[in-house]
Amino acid sequence: MFDEKLFRETLDALLRDPEIRKMKQYHQHAGGNTYSHSLDVARTSMAIARRLPFHVKERDLARGAMLHDFYLYGTDDMPYTAYQHGRRHPQVSYENASRRFRLTATEKDIITSHMWPLTLTHMPRCRESVIVSLADKYCASREFILAFRRRARQFLTDRRR
Numbered sequence: 001m002f003d004e005k006l007f008r009e010t011l012d013a014l015l016r017d018p019e020i021r022k023m024k025q026y027h028q029h030a031g032g033n034t035y036s037h038s039l040d041v042a043r044t045s046m047a048i049a050r051r052l053p054f055h056v057k058e059r060d061l062a063r064g065a066m067l068h069d070f071y072l073y074g075t076d077d078m079p080y081t082a083y084q085h086g087r088r089h090p091q092v093s094y095e096n097a098s099r100r101f102r103l104t105a106t107e108k109d110i111i112t113s114h115m116w117p118l119t120l121t122h123m124p125r126c127r128e129s130v131i132v133s134l135a136d137k138y139c140a141s142r143e144f145i146l147a148f149r150r151r152a153r154q155f156l157t158d159r160r161r
């Protein structure tokens with residue numbers, strides 16, 4: 001049902017792109033970088049899609065997931081508040097991605113709606129967008145929990161000294 005080979009080939013082709021690799025230099029709030037986060041979201045999207053009883057567009061899912069946070073700035077040195085970043089970065093990511101790649105309507109929808117319901121008017125309109133939006137929330141929550149645990153452990157270690 002789900003063509004895993006097609007998904008992986010599409011993702012691998014994107015990972016070779018120098019602009020995509022640039023995401024490694026941009027840090028995120030929870031400590032990782034945009035590249036590792038996006039790759040995590042792509043892999044989680046595949047894990048969800050593989051289990052679904054209906055067809056999902058493998059190419060669009062892989063590309064939309066990998067490009068959903070293609071905003072190309074670090075959250076440490078951004079000109080926005082966290083709230084503004086949350087609302088604006090889907091559009092910024094879409095503009096950057098469409099300058100670099102020829103996007104399908106589904107890929108555009110995945111990128112622009114992934115923060116819904118924070119971006120009120122950009123609701124996911126296809127199943128691929130719902131999958132990436134869920135995968136993103138799952139991965140981001142896990143990153144925050146891990147970062148919180150790391151900081152708590154560090155705090156306790158420092159106090160014992």
Ligand SMILES: [Fe+2]
Pocket residue numbers: 068069089090114115
């Ligand atoms: Fe995002």
Ligand SMILES: [Fe+2]
Pocket residue numbers: 037041068069136140
């Ligand atoms: Fe994300």
